[in-house]
Amino acid sequence: MTLYLDDLRVRHLGECRYDSPLSEMLTTKQTSPHYVAEGDRVLLEDTVSMLAGHDVPPEQVPSFEAAGPRKKIYFDPSSVTAGILTCGGLCPGLNNVIRGLVQELAVHYKVKRILGFRNGLRGLTSEHRDDTVELTPEHVRDIHNAGGTILGSSRGNQDPDEMVDSLVEHGVDVLFVIGGDGGMRAATCLSNAIEARGLDIAVIGVPKTIDNDLPFTDQSFGFQSAFASAMDFISSVSVEAAASPNGVGLVKLMGRHSGFIAAYAALAANGADIVLIPEIPFALDGPEGLLAYVEQHVRKKGYVVIVLAEGAGQDLLEDADLSHRNGKATDASGNVKLGKIDDLLKERITDHLTAVGLAPTMRYIDPSYAIRSVVANAYDSVYCLRLAHAAAHAAMAGRTEVAVARWRRRFVHVPLSLMTSRRNQVDPDGDLWMSVLETTCQPAEFGVQREGEKVPSGFC
Ligand SMILES: Nc1ncnc2c1ncn2[C@@H]1O[C@H](COP(=O)(O)OP(=O)(O)OP(=O)(O)O)[C@@H](O)[C@H]1O
Ligand SMILES: O=P(O)(O)OC[C@H]1O[C@](O)(CO)[C@@H](O)[C@@H]1O
Numbered sequence: 129m130t131l132y133l134d135d136l137r138v139r140h141l142g143e144c145r146y147d148s149p150l151s152e153m154l155t156t157k158q159t160s161p162h163y164v165a166e167g168d169r170v171l172l173e174d175t176v177s178m179l180a181g182h183d184v185p186p187e188q189v190p191s192f193e194a195a196g197p198r199k200k201i202y203f204d205p206s207s208v209t210a211g212i213l214t215c216g217g218l219c220p221g222l223n224n225v226i227r228g229l230v231q232e233l234a235v236h237y238k239v240k241r242i243l244g245f246r247n248g249l250r251g252l253t254s255e256h257r258d259d260t261v262e263l264t265p266e267h268v269r270d271i272h273n274a275g276g277t278i279l280g281s282s283r284g285n286q287d288p289d290e291m292v293d294s295l296v297e298h299g300v301d302v303l304f305v306i307g308g309d310g311g312m313r314a315a316t317c318l319s320n321a322i323e324a325r326g327l328d329i330a331v332i333g334v335p336k337t338i339d340n341d342l343p344f345t346d347q348s349f350g351f352q353s354a355f356a357s358a359m360d361f362i363s364s365v366s367v368e369a370a371a372s373p374n375g376v377g378l379v380k381l382m383g384r385h386s387g388f389i390a391a392y393a394a395l396a397a398n399g400a401d402i403v404l405i406p407e408i409p410f411a412l413d414g415p416e417g418l419l420a421y422v423e424q425h426v427r428k429k430g431y432v433v434i435v436l437a438e439g440a441g442q443d444l445l446e447d448a449d450l451s452h453r454n455g456k457a458t459d460a461s462g463n464v465k466l467g468k469i470d471d472l473l474k475e476r477i478t479d480h481l482t483a484v485g486l487a488p489t490m491r492y493i494d495p496s497y498a499i500r501s502v503v504a505n506a507y508d509s510v511y512c513l514r515l516a517h518a519a520a521h522a523a524m525a526g527r528t529e530v531a532v533a534r535w536r537r538r539f540v541h542v543p544l545s546l547m548t549s550r551r552n553q554v555d556p557d558g559d560l561w562m563s564v565l566e567t568t569c570q571p572a573e574f575g576v577q578r579e580g581e582k583v584p585s586g587f588c
């Protein structure tokens with residue numbers, strides 16, 4: 129995907145005419161390794177060869193608008209009503225972002241009112257629109273000490289016009305949507321409906337997902353806390369497998385289309401022998417297949433530890449015509465419900481090892497919800513707070529249809545259209561996967577890789 133500077137420009141509601149309450153703090157600021165001045169921009173790409181590939185002057189090279197406070201802002205803070213909602217699956221740090229937004233908007237911008245909409249987009253439907261929470265610094269003081277979200281979350285599409293009616297009814301000027309890829313699509317949809325009605329409401333996305341599958345962000349918040357939690361389950365299963373005759377330790381982790389949690393948790397635990405992710409198809413049978421490799425491992429080492437991302441090997445379920453395990457159904461938001469690859473693996477590994485005289489002891493853990501309901505760790509807590517600050521500044525400066533993200537360690541504004549333009553996936557040719565192969569010593573492929581299934585390398 130070739131991107132040009134114009135693809136990275138963000139929408140403004142209008143001219144910034146009000147002095148920011150933070151303007152004094154900004155008078156002497158200029159770009160440094162630790163700060164990007166408001167007129168400066170952050171490069172999309174970061175290697176000499178990539179930059180050399182653009183035959184344009186430096187100011188035309190693709191770059192993001194820097195996030196952060198502006199000297200002049202669009203909204204008069206004393207008349208602003210802000211709205212906040214969280215949608216999609218849980219993710220560590222949701223409460224931290226809510227808390228950061230409320231503190232920044234209330235304490236520094238001194239906005240008129242902050243409303244929390246309950247249970248995701250459902251909170252904007254006519255049926256639920258009056259069930260709001262008044263958010264004050266006092267109300268959110270301790271919420272970062274708990275996992276989940278004090279606002280609740282949900283899946284399921286809602287009518288955009290009905291949702292805009294709710295914003296109008298509550299006099300919302302700036303709306304913060306904390307969500308994953310679906311949430312960013314919903315925010316885009318809301319922005320479009322707002323624009324079509326000529327309304328002056330800013331919509332800012334704060335990207336979240338434990339899957340880390342959103343593009344144009346170094347890592348999404350909560351991801352680190354989630355994989356740290358997953359690491360403990362890999363360690364447990366390794367201890368169990370090692371202590372059992374022909375032990376097979378199997379941990380299934382979340383990750384619908386992207387295997388980041390599996391890859392990072394396996395690296396962190398540093399005890400996995402095999403990591404299986406959606407991005408890299410594998411064969412079960414044959415001399416190069418997974419089963420032969422598992423057997424070889426059990427024979428040599430006495431046990432094997434496998435980390436499995438839930439979205440891995442979905443094609444095997446289809447090939448085996450296991451339609452009862454691959455319902456092809458979708459959830460309320462339209463996300464495909466995955467087949468149970470863990471069941472297939474348990475069955476096939478047990479059958480294979482038994483047939484070769486190595487009847488296994490299967491030790492299986494599925495910690496799915498346990499890893500995403502944890503409290504944000506120290507790193508994510510800081511990250512969430514800084515994203516919240518960036519989001520508050522973007523909204524007050526009248527940016528809209530934009531997400532705040534950390535890109536190459538700088539905080540930037542990413543147009544929502546880009547956030548939903550592709551999926552961040554583990555690149556089989558990238559250095560993350562290379563580290564996994566170096567650590568596990570597993571082969572690059574189990575069986576022959578099918579043509580056309582290799583994910584294209586990209587920006588992430
Ligand atoms: N194309 C779309 N247009 C409007 N709304 C959408 C769209 N896609 C998703 N949504 C809505 O956005 C909300 C969040 O989507 P979803 O349930 O897929 O979770 P998510 O934000 O992707 O988070 P995660 O993947 O981390 O669980 C849901 O209410 C969903 O209906
Ligand atoms: O909350 P639900 O609907 O069970 O969704 C689970 C899915 O949500 C995620 O945690 C985030 O999208 C996925 O990893 C997982 O497949």
Ligand SMILES: [Mg+2]
Nearest residue numbers: 216308309310
């Ligand atoms: Mg999603």
